[in-house]
Amino acid sequence: MVTGAVFAAISLSKSKYSTKYSYGLFRVEDLVSLAIAVIIAATAVDLLLSIPTYKSTFHLGSGIIQLISVIPLLLSGIVKIVGGRKVKAPSLVSDGYHNYSDVYVGIGVGLGLIASYATGLNTFYYVAVGIAAIGIFYTSVKIGRDSIVGIMDLPKDKSVIPKIDQIVKRNGQVTDVKSIKARWAGPVIFVEIVISVTSRLTIDEAHDVADSIERSVLSEISGVKDVVIHIEPSKSPERTILLPVSEHGRIDERTSKSLNYLIVTVRKGERIATRSIQIPSQDIAIEKNAQRVLSIAKENSVTDALVLETGEVLYSMLTVNHIELWKAISDSVDENIRLFMDGKLNKLKID
Incomplete structure (x- = not known):
């Protein structure tokens, strides 16, 4: 179900319907990622609540089977994370981490069963499952943080704006960089730049300056979808x-x-x-x-x-x-x- 929601979000954000809106529907992926983070956190809570009621069967085979079962989940998670980063789909990356949460559960339960079988004590099972729950919570927080950052217009990568500033200042006609704003929406970035240029430039020449900066930002900063540049005349005394x-x-x-x-x-x-x-x-x-x-x-x-x-x-x-x-x-x-x-x-x- 989660994977289906992920692919639906990716399809919607890249559809023609998305182009009807100024900033598209790329944030649908952030919303799906946030939902996945909540599901992962719920998995950890459910795992912790189940500990007091569990009684180990002390079967070695059960622990081994549990460990073997995490292999396809791990491979699936790796494929989703690597593929999601390749195609710049944060919701697919989040789904990969969702697979990792199942891997943590499987490893915790498997090691707990084997330890309980070896010692005859349920304590090791509880400890192993508790450690797995902590790992799941960590994954949930990581995914949730990145999603909330995107939804609230906070910078996902603080190095982007300084890089854009350097690109803009390379242009000799720019006398001052007034402001640079970057909005993250799912896998893409929308950039707004306000600059001052020499007041004696013609409209055509000022437009050429803006075009040059736009091309440089689009080619040098990964993930930039659109660049809007506002030009003000320089008023140097x-x-x-x-x-x-x-x-x-x-x-x-x-x-x-x-x-x-x-x-x-x-x-x-x-x-x-x-x-x-x-x-x-x-x-x-x-x-x-x-x-x-x-x-x-x-x-x-x-x-x-x-x-x-x-x-x-x-x-x-x-x-x-x-x-x-x-x-x-x-x-x-x-x-x-x-x-x-x-x-x-x-x-x-x-x-």
Whole structure:
């Protein structure tokens, strides 16, 4: 009867009917496993209650037959447990442990009968059966604990969420992992992830980030059925600014042909770092200038550029790479940085 219930649960959880529900009917297997745990516990209680009323017959043959009879039960339990783990069916694994409870009873009774026959005392029978009952209780608790964990949305494997966290953080576009939730339902796991990405990503690019993370989680974490990813824009208070600077320390109107660039990092209205990059004059070439500026911006994680003017090629290359260009109102470096931090500069537009 128990095995029939197990196969019914497995069939239902994998049926087309299960797909009508958001999280399927996988928890039916957890419910069946919990029922099996209760049956196993009842077996142990019944075994203990039968001890005071049992009178040993002191037959050696009875003990030997009892021990031999557990062999098919043991083999059946092993097959169910190994097979259940292979196909990720927790209810089938629980049924295998249910077989083990019968094995414990058989071994306890068999050893008790043999010991009683050898000594003429019922005490050994009672002790052997009591030990078997303890083993049965242990099996019941193990199965019941795993089932309750699944039903109550508790983690069956505490290593899963840290593994998912590592997978998500491998993606260079992710600036923060807000939360990771995993729900176990029978043999499968449903994962929900909330992440922050750079706010300058397009919708298509953010979607590509989500797809990449989803594929990695599904392929690297065993048992994951579905991954839902919520994306939030990053609101980092830190910005890194690029300014083309002339030899006199003013903003150079030749953005792509400048021989000096200033990289300024600001956070919450304060300059926290400044560094200068010099370009050898022999490196200035019309066909390479825009690409060189883009390379400088990428290498220094630039988020914004303050310029007097720029050509269409450089403008396009920077904006495509999510670097915002701001129109400087004068050639004063300090004045324009202050206006940028105060939010008083306008974005550069090219007609």
